[in-house]
């Protein structure tokens with residue numbers, strides 16, 4: 162049986178702890194995202210991805226704004242235009258908070 | 264504890280106190296001195312650092328393995344020989360970085376650090392040694408450098424890298440390495456490098472994770488471009504609270520030395536900027552994130568910077584420039600009990616319930632007999648367990664203990680909110696218990 166389309170989120174350092182020690186997890190697209198009968202053109206904004214992470218792990222609320230966000234190993238500036246950057250099936254989003262120890 | 268280890272401990276304590284007295288005496292005379300220009304440290308130079316036109320025969324013999332590499336060769340080695348690098352922090356990251364820079368033949372290395380060597384540093388800070396416990400880290404690092412490579416012109420700055428000295432010290436160097444352990448100093452080092460136009464090789468390490476980036480170089484971003492707002496202090500974990508696997512900063516610090524070599528030999532300028540992520544126990548261990556060039560709206564390196572001079576970084580970050588323990592004061596004195604008073608209460612056999620809220624790994628290290636273990640992270644769900652246990656001792660008062668006396672206050676506040684009014688925290692936690700009640704109780 163074909164798996165439903167998903168995107169994957171990686172949590173690093175303190176974001177991993179805030180997400181209950183989750184290293185990575187896959188998310189289904191919310192029903193509102195279904196665009197075609199075959200699921201083609203399926204997409205969700207980076208901003209909504211972050212909101213869904215926080216909804217699942219409330220501990221992320223305190224760290225998510227200060228995280229660097231990467232989509233498929235490439236930096237996405239948070240804030241401006243973040244609602245216009247799209248996450249497609251099998252894409253990888255990473256939450257990377259600054260580590261400060263040394 | 265044996266008499267010999269007592270003597271060693273006292274000798275180390277004495278050395279640490281002597282260093283502290285020296286620092287305070289110096290600070291005192293600095294404060295008394297008329298304020299003209301920012302005070303420069305005593306860099307204790309041997310002779311002035313001079314650049315050379317060519318390598319001499321001992322240098323050719325010593326660095327032959329590098330001269331044989333086409334990517335380095337005579338020109339690259341000469342670039343290292345004539346370069347100066349400032350390493351901010353001689354801790355877990357700085358240790359291997361400084362050693363490798365000295366070993367590979369970097370001509371001048373500045374080391375700035377205000378801490379003194381402690382035995383608990385040595386599982387990761389491999390530039391120091393047991394025999395140098397109590398000595399300033401900057402001076403200890405300089406001793407190690409001179410043992411390894413007496414040709415290296417190493418300058419030890421035994422002082423805090425703060426906004427009063429940052430510009431004057433960093434101006435003397437070609438490249439700056441951020442090997443610090445706290446948030447305010449990271450922003451200070453970044454702004455210093457942007458204002459002076461110096462490349463910044465930055466890394467960090469905590470627990471099993473690390474990050475590495477070269478900032479402010481070849482059109483790349485600065486630290487503020489990626490992290491414009493400092494993390495809230497309560498979400499920042501430091502090595503003394505969260506722990507760190509010794510080799511993790513070792514790997515990141517070694518990579519910093521590599522990045523310095525790539526900058527000095529001109530290789531780095533051709534690379535696209537990246538943030539390297541290291542997670543020791545994850546797969547893959549390394550990940551590389553492509554980052555963009557400098558952000559036009561960046562407060563310090565952008566097109567219209569609002570930061571044009573160094574500022575108060577402690578206020579900006581809301582945290583201290585140290586990775587040492589933080590002591591919060593969340594409760595009125597009446598809701599707290601000192602270790603000495605709690606000790607008396609235990610000795611006189613007064614019935615009570617002791618709750619220890621530390622993480623399981625810490626509870627495994629040591630605990631007071633008869634305590635109920637409820638980790639702070641599970642505390643809210645487990646309040647009913649605590650109340651049941653307290654009924655078993657006929658509704659007697661609750662005392663809460665942790666390592667430093669911060670989480671225990673949070674726990675008392677939480678119980679207050681749930682209507683439990685006769686709970687108190689033990690001031691200073693188990694570390695204070697070790698210091699003021701029972702020196703044989705383990706300190707970590």
Ligand SMILES: [Zn+2]
Pocket residue numbers: 484485486487488489557558561562563564565
């Ligand atoms: Zn910037």
